[in-house]
Amino acid sequence: MTLRLESLRLLYPDGDRDLVALDDAALTVEAGELVAVTGPSGSGKSSLLAVAGLLVTPASGTVRIAGQDVSARSPAARDRVRRERIGFVFQQSNLLASLTALDQLMLVGTMVGRPREDRAHELLDRVGLTGKEHRRPHQLSGGERQRVGVARALMGDPAVLLVDEPTSALDRERGRQVMTLLREITKESATATVVVTHDVEHLDLADKTVTMRDGRTSKPLADHDLLPARKAPADHPPRP
Amino acid sequence: MFIALRDLRFARGRFALLGAVISLMTLMVVLLTGLTSGLGAASVSAISALPTEHVALAAPPGQTDPQFALSALPVDTVDRLGAQPGVRAARPLGISTSRLTAGDKTAPVSVFGTDSSLLPDQVRVPDSLGVAPGTEVELGGQRLTVAAVGDETSFSHLPVVHTAIGTWHKIARSESLTGVLLELTADPADPADIGAATGTLVLTREDAYDAVGGYAAEQGSLTMIRVLLLIVSALVVGAFFTVWTMQRGPDLAVVRAMGASRGYLLRDALGQAAVVLALGTVTGAAAATGLGLLARQAVPFVVDGGTVLIPLTLMITVGISGAAIAVRRVTTVDPLTALGASR
Incomplete structure (x- = not known):
């Protein structure tokens, strides 16, 4: 299913005036496509993710999933769309401290009405965490926590995967592993994946890259359009 | 209750402490209720056993x-x-x-x-x-x-x-x-x-209780202590769940961002409070019943359904009320705070 963001405008009150967070921002992500959104701090990356994830309502513009405008719905309906069609992977994983890795996934399963433990085990196995299902977040490494976060986001079988700075708390190698995992999962699950990142080192793993500046989105670049300096280092050769 | 039950296991030390406080408060309320009832019976049981509904006293x-x-x-x-x-x-x-x-x-x-x-x-x-x-x-x-x-x-x-x-x-x-x-x-x-x-004053048997010397003052004092204990219980439970809810704020924002409704979080939080209250009050009431059965050999003390179940129900009711006021904050958690490095 395609995620389409059209002419988004988002304003935040800032004293006596409004701060423009998004200004005619647009983005289209097809099913099975991973789009990286990058740009300097304050350029509107997180705002774009918040609007795409229905966490805030834009002043104008639309968010469409599979052609349906989901941005203008009631708060309860937006909750339902987030629950059933959108998966979030947060910065630093944001796992719940009291829940084991398996429980993190089962929580999503109970929320969407499909508490299937076999599916949770399958996803944890997919992200390489077999044998660590019953560990709590503090018993996992940063990379493992982020992989639990990825598996959790997939538990509801979402059409759209929104990923917020997944490598910011990881070293280069683990960051690359997580980005590779996201790319593979995007292809396997045919999700429309948006990854907001500062990290230009792994942009070669994206199908397209969008740069943001002052709330505006650039024309998407395919990874072969990227400058050589932003390509992957030699030990991580580009995909064929 | 998915998160609630796991939180109870994870933070069992904190919840055990709260449960112990609730248990002690219930113990005191049930003991005071049994004592109030026992003292009341020692004062007026002969009046309640009078063969007629009315009694006339000198005006x-x-x-x-x-x-x-x-x-x-x-x-x-x-x-x-x-x-x-x-x-x-x-x-x-x-x-x-x-x-x-x-x-x-x-x-x-x-x-x-x-x-x-x-x-x-x-x-x-x-x-x-x-x-x-x-x-x-x-x-x-x-x-x-x-x-x-x-x-x-x-x-x-x-x-x-x-x-x-x-x-x-x-x-x-x-x-x-x-x-x-x-x-x-x-x-x-x-x-x-x-x-x-x-030239008389005709009273019902129940109204005549207050004509027994010291009865009204005795019952009033003990009832006031019980009411104060119930208020303190509500405040203690409310204060605990206020702090607990604030501590859970970031986690709740994540769950809201993942699509949990406000009602889901509220039910989960209230369910958690109900479990702690039920365990705390039942333990306290059971201990008070045991102590009361021993105490009534020495002091006027009544142990029956009314003196155990009524204060137990009151404790759960006021506790849930205190918790409900505290955990209503879960409905105002902003899921937007789950994004970025704000956690």
Whole structure:
């Protein structure tokens, strides 16, 4: 299913005036496509993710999933769309401290009405965490926590995967592993994946890259359009 | 309850502490309820066991409240009350305090002169005095024979013995009556009118409790302590869940961002409070019941469904109320804060 963001405008009150967070921002992500959104701090990356994830309502513009405008719905309906069609992977994983890795996934399963433990085990196995299902977040490494976060986001079988700075708390190698995992999962699950990142080192793993500046989105670049300096280092050769 | 139950396991130290506090508060409330009920029974159980629904006492002067201890009515009041419209029957009531001696045992008692089935030289005593039927006893200078044993009641914290009214006059050395027991017709006149026509004050049995010396003050003090304990319980539970909810704010934002509705989070949080309250209060009530069963051998204490289940239910109700006010914050968590590095 395609995620389409059209002419988004988002304003935040800032004293006596409004701060423009998004200004005619647009983005289209097809099913099975991973789009990286990058740009300097304050350029509107997180705002774009918040609007795409229905966490805030834009002043104008639309968010469409599979052609349906989901941005203008009631708060309860937006909750339902987030629950059933959108998966979030947060910065630093944001796992719940009291829940084991398996429980993190089962929580999503109970929320969407499909508490299937076999599916949770399958996803944890997919992200390489077999044998660590019953560990709590503090018993996992940063990379493992982020992989639990990825598996959790997939538990509801979402059409759209929104990923917020997944490598910011990881070293280069683990960051690359997580980005590779996201790319593979995007292809396997045919999700429309948006990854907001500062990290230009792994942009070669994206199908397209969008740069943001002052709330505006650039024309998407395919990874072969990227400058050589932003390509992957030699030990991580580009995909064929 | 998915998150709630796992939080309970994860933060079991904190919840055990809260549960222990709730348990102790419940223990105190149940013990005080049993004691209040026991003291109340020790004061007025003989009044609640009176054979008629109404009793007439001497109208007190001015605006003062009626009291059994101060009430004195002429003997002919019985006939005057019996002649009033709406009165089916009127019987004399004498109440006094005296000393009962049986062999080498002596006990202070309240003497009720109401039992017309007893002969002038007979007395009916409660089991607790340990006197067998047929035993000769001395009561207020009168030598009487125990005709029957039973009817464990008390008045002003003294066990009640029953005599005929004529015997009571001799024991109390009084020509007058304490009051008159009234049996009203099915469609009686206004009791206040009956009282006004005869210079008396006609009370129901329940209203007459307050005419027993010290009863209202005793019950009022203990009830006030119980109410304060319930308020403190609500505040303690509310304060705990306020802090707990604030600590969980970031986690709740993540769950909201993942699509959990406000209702889902509220049900989860209230369910958590209900589990802690149920475990804490049931433990406290069970301990109080055990202590109460031991204590009632030494002090007036009632252990029954009313003195255990009512305070238990009240504790859960006020606790849930306190928790509900505290956890309503979960509905205002902003899921947007789950994004970025704000955690």
